[in-house]
Amino acid sequence: MLIIPIKEGENIDRALKRFKRKFDKTxxxxxxxxxxxxxxxxxxxxxxxxxxxxxxxxxxxxxx
Known part of the structure; x- marks a missing residue:
């Protein structure tokens, strides 16, 4: 299971992009x-x- 910590005030699009990148690497x-x-x-x-x-x-x- 992938866990992406979201920082305070971070844009949801940026977090989604990090998730997609991490998912591709797996x-x-x-x-x-x-x-x-x-x-x-x-x-x-x-x-x-x-x-x-x-x-x-x-x-x-x-x-x-």
């Missing part, structure tokens, strides 16, 4: 969406390898 929605359907381990591994290759390509471009 990854709850990403986890719920990923659990809606089953993905085979081979598909997950392939996506992980593709992501690693993409990131490596970006790092290689930086070096040039």
């Amino acid at each position: 990854g709850t929605m990403r986890q719920l969406r990923s659990r809606q359907q089953f993905n085979k381990p081979s598909v997950l591994n392939r996506a992980k390898i593709q992501k690693a290759a993409y990131i490596q390509g970006l790092r290689d471009q930086e070096e040039i």
Whole structure:
């Protein structure tokens, strides 16, 4: 459960923004969406390898 302390005289919009940011960092929605359907381990591994290759390509471009 997320607890967001609200300071005296703080704008509710600012507190809501802090709550949303903290909620995004926990990854709850990403986890719920990923659990809606089953993905085979081979598909997950392939996506992980593709992501690693993409990131490596970006790092290689930086070096040039």
